[in-house]
Amino acid sequence: MKMVPDKYLKKVILSSDVFAVCIQHALTTEKQEIMGLLIGEVDEEACVSQVTACVILHRSDKQPDRVEISPEQLCRASMHAEQLAVTLKKPMRVVGWYHSHPHITVWPSHVDIRTQSTYQMMDPLFVGLIFSVYHTDQRIRSNQIQLTCFQAHQRNSELERREVQLIIENSPLQGYNLEGIANLPKILVQEEVESHSVKDNETIDPVARLHNDAFKTVALVHIVSKVSRPMCDDLVERLNVTNWRIKELEALKKELLDS
Numbered sequence: 001m002k003m004v005p006d007k008y009l010k011k012v013i014l015s016s017d018v019f020a021v022c023i024q025h026a027l028t029t030e031k032q033e034i035m036g037l038l039i040g041e042v043d044e045e046a047c048v049s050q051v052t053a054c055v056i057l058h059r060s061d062k063q064p065d066r067v068e069i070s071p072e073q074l075c076r077a078s079m080h081a082e083q084l085a086v087t088l089k090k091p092m093r094v095v096g097w098y099h100s101h102p103h104i105t106v107w108p109s110h111v112d113i114r115t116q117s118t119y120q121m122m123d124p125l126f127v128g129l130i131f132s133v134y135h136t137d138q139r140i141r142s143n144q145i146q147l148t149c150f151q152a153h154q155r156n157s158e159l160e161r162r163e164v165q166l167i168i169e170n171s172p173l174q175g176y177n178l179e180g181i182a183n184l185p186k187i188l189v190q191e192e193v194e195s196h197s198v199k200d201n202e203t204i205d206p207v208a209r210l211h212n213d214a215f216k217t218v219a220l221v222h223i224v225s226k227v228s229r230p231m232c233d234d235l236v237e238r239l240n241v242t243n244w245r246i247k248e249l250e251a252l253k254k255e256l257l258d259s
């Protein structure tokens with residue numbers, strides 16, 4: 001029987017802009033699980049992982065409760081990490097994965113723990129994040145967003161979840177993460193177009209085609225109104241706050257120079 005290596009992460013430091021990208025991604029759908037890969041640096045000795053970027057993955061199979069990362073996707077994410085490593089002059093690599101649990105609790109399922117354990121066989125410090133969204137707590141009757149950070153742990157022959165300490169660190173919005181947010185609607189549009197496209201061997205009558213096109217239009221309008229527009233509003237708001245802060249700092253600088 002294969003064993004999970006006996007080396008575990010002690011702490012994960014997640015930058016706040018990556019946290020924002022993941023939440024934004026998780027909130028795009030309450031019907032399926034979304035997923036992506038985490039990029040950053042790992043301190044092998046201290047067993048601490050620092051997550052500073054992420055890659056949003058495109059789903060080809062929209063089955064509920066089925067999140068799988070294909071080798072091609074992993075390869076593309078590694079290439080992205082290598083590019084970032086060159087730009088930032090830091091040893092960036094794929095350090096973990098994230099996925100969402102819409103309408104269910106944040107805890108990893110048996111499938112999640114098994115998947116996580118296979119990643120740990122390749123990289124003992126690989127980590128998993130789960131974002132629970134659209135889950136209502138009956139006692140407080142409000143919508144909650146929860147996050148867990150975990151690894152798989154082998155006790156005797158049983159695989160179990162091992163919680164990892166998670167710290168969200170405040171960070172300015174980096175250009176490459178902004179690009180990640182901006183690419184989100186594009187990825188969603190691509191998924192919709194693919195899922196509605198007619199396969200070559202499929203014969204389709206005009207009414208069915210009309211029906212299909214109408215559904216595609218509704219889905220695309222949904223992306224614009226529920227994802228792109230709020231995202232633009234949010235970014236404009238962030239810009240206003242930043243401009244206001246610049247003004248404030250300039251006034252302070254002038255005051256200090258004059259005194």
Ligand SMILES: [Zn+2]
Pocket residue numbers: 099100101108109112130
């Ligand atoms: Zn899961």
